[in-house]
Amino acid sequence: MKTTLAILIGVSGAMAIPTVSLAADAAAGAAGWTKEYPQTDGSPPRSCVTCHGRDLSQPGRHAVTNKVIEPMAPSVNPQRLTDQAKVEKWLLRNCRWTLGRECTSDEKVDFIAYIQSQ
Numbered sequence: 173m174k175t176t177l178a179i180l181i182g183v184s185g186a187m188a189i190p191t192v193s194l195a196a197d198a199a200a201g202a203a204g205w206t207k208e209y210p211q212t213d214g215s216p217p218r219s220c221v222t223c224h225g226r227d228l229s230q231p232g233r234h235a236v237t238n239k240v241i242e243p244m245a246p247s248v249n250p251q252r253l254t255d256q257a258k259v260e261k262w263l264l265r266n267c268r269w270t271l272g273r274e275c276t277s278d279e280k281v282d283f284i285a286y287i288q289s290q
């Protein structure tokens with residue numbers, strides 16, 4: 173998992189695109205981004221959109237704290253996906269909050285491929 177992510181993140185930099193990144197599916201990441209997950213505690217369904225919005229070039233708003241979240245799209249926010257530890261930390265946290273479980277490696281690389289394409 174770590175290796176795959178590291179390699180994918182490398183794609184955003186000067187590194188050549190390794191074969192393994194072909195496994196990432198930005199379209200699946202896009203679908204996963206808007207997919208709504210019903211909650212068992214009666215709270216409204218959650219998705220990545222709940223905090224980050226549909227348009228990744230625009231700021232989002234945290235559903236719990238109401239704080240503004242800077243745009244996710246690297247095209248307008250070059251800091252995005254540059255820090256692997258940060259990406260892993262937030263994917264863990266956000267997947268748990270949104271899906272109610274950790275994301276699979278496939279889901280994670282798809283999300284990253286999607287974000288990267290924005």
Ligand code: HEC
Nearest residue numbers: 219220222223235241242252253254259262266267270283
């Ligand atoms: C409860 C609100 C919330 C939800 C829902 C949410 N996120 Fe986030 N996300 C955050 C916050 C807060 C940060 C960290 C603040 C920041 O980076 O601006 C963050 C950061 C990230 C980062 C790190 C980006 C970087 O390199 O700076 C990724 C990747 C990410 N989120 C992906 C997702 C995905 C995928 C989903 C859906 C499964 C999701 N998030 C759902 C709040 C949320």
